[in-house]
Amino acid sequence: QQPVQSPQAVILREGEDAVINCSSSKALYSVHWYRQKHGEAPVFLMILLKGGEQKGHEKISASFNEKKQQSSLYLTASQLSYSGTYFCGTVGNQFYFGTGTSLTVIP
Amino acid sequence: EAQVTQNPRYLITVTGKKLTVTCSQNMNHEYMSWYRQDPGLGLRQIYYSMNVEVTDKGDVPEGYKVSRKEKRNFPLILESPSPNQTSLYFCASSFLGQGTEAFFGQGTRLTVV
Numbered sequence: 001q002q003p004v005q006s007p008q009a010v011i012l013r014e015g016e017d018a019v020i021n022c023s024s025s026k027a028l029y030s031v032h033w034y035r036q037k038h039g040e041a042p043v044f045l046m047i048l049l050k051g052g053e054q055k056g057h058e059k060i061s062a063s064f065n066e067k068k069q070q071s072s073l074y075l076t077a078s079q080l081s082y083s084g085t086y087f088c089g090t091v092g093n094q095f096y097f098g099t100g101t102s103l104t105v106i107p
Numbered sequence: 108e109a110q111v112t113q114n115p116r117y118l119i120t121v122t123g124k125k126l127t128v129t130c131s132q133n134m135n136h137e138y139m140s141w142y143r144q145d146p147g148l149g150l151r152q153i154y155y156s157m158n159v160e161v162t163d164k165g166d167v168p169e170g171y172k173v174s175r176k177e178k179r180n181f182p183l184i185l186e187s188p189s190p191n192q193t194s195l196y197f198c199a200s201s202f203l204g205q206g207t208e209a210f211f212g213q214g215t216r217l218t219v220v
Contacts, residue, residue: 001166002149030206041197041211042150049206087150089209095140096166097150 001026003090003098011104012078020073020101022088031064031071032089034097035082042087045073078105109134113198113212120188120219128183128215130198136210137203139181143167143194144214150197156181157203188219 003024012018022031030049034042048064048071061074071090075082083105088098111132120126132139140155142165152165156175170192172184181200185192198212 002151005149032208034209039214041213042209044208044210047206047208095138095155095209096152097142099147100149 002096003088005086005088005098005101007101008099009102009104011106012082014080014105014107015077018075018078018103020075020086020088020103022071022073022090022098024069024090024096026069026090026096028064028066028069028071028090030090031062033060033062033071033073034087034089036085036087036100038084045086075103078103080105080107109210111198111200111210111212113196113215115215116213117216118218120217122189122219123187126185126188126217128185128196128198128217130181130183130200130212131179132181132200132210133179134200134202134210135178136200137178139175139198139200140165140209141171141173141181141183142197142199143192144197145194153183153196188217190219193217193219 003022006021032047033045036042064071086101090096114129137158141153142150151167153171154173156162196215199209201207201209
């Protein structure tokens with residue numbers, strides 16, 4: 001039931017782009033994305049709703065394919081502050097977090 | 108300030124000694140939940156609650172209990188902790204509905220020896 005994320009880990013140089021994927025076996029009504037710095041609580045990035053509406057407040061974009069039950073997070077021109085573990089959260093009948101993707105941005 | 112408060116932040120205890128981790132939110136959220144985080148396994152839901160006196164099991168409820176007597180509080184109880192419950196625990200809350208973000212507590216790092 002837990003959504004599967006890929007890749008599990010990625011290392012980028014500053015300025016490079018990355019895509020993180022989230023795939024669910026259950027029907028989705030919305031997808032959330034969170035970022036967690038080491039030892040800290042996850043912090044909200046954005047929500048994607050069925051029908052295309054997107055709510056967020058950072059310079060990060062995402063897509064949500066309802067038919068395929070997948071979402072992707074796009075980080076462009078990465079900065080050192082983007083480092084952390086990214087989780088998708090899928091909302092069906094219950095809220096599930098994905099397996100996580102560790103992203104490290106190096107100078 | 109809107110927040111979810113967990114206590115304690117760190118706890119070391121012995122096998123079998125009952126403990127409670129408290130969680131309180133000040134945003135009038137209906138939905139509250141507990142997660143454990145272990146390396147490589149992401150955040151796994153232990154229990155959740157959609158409102159006062161309404162609780163349900165998540166994916167890994169064995170060995171845990173919860174209660175929701177008041178809207179703001181959602182304590183996690185370990186009646187007889189075991190070493191395999193050593194983990195990082197997070198409480199989260201949100202409004203019900205698809206388009207609402209979850210707010211997390213700062214986490215409780217529990218070690219059971």
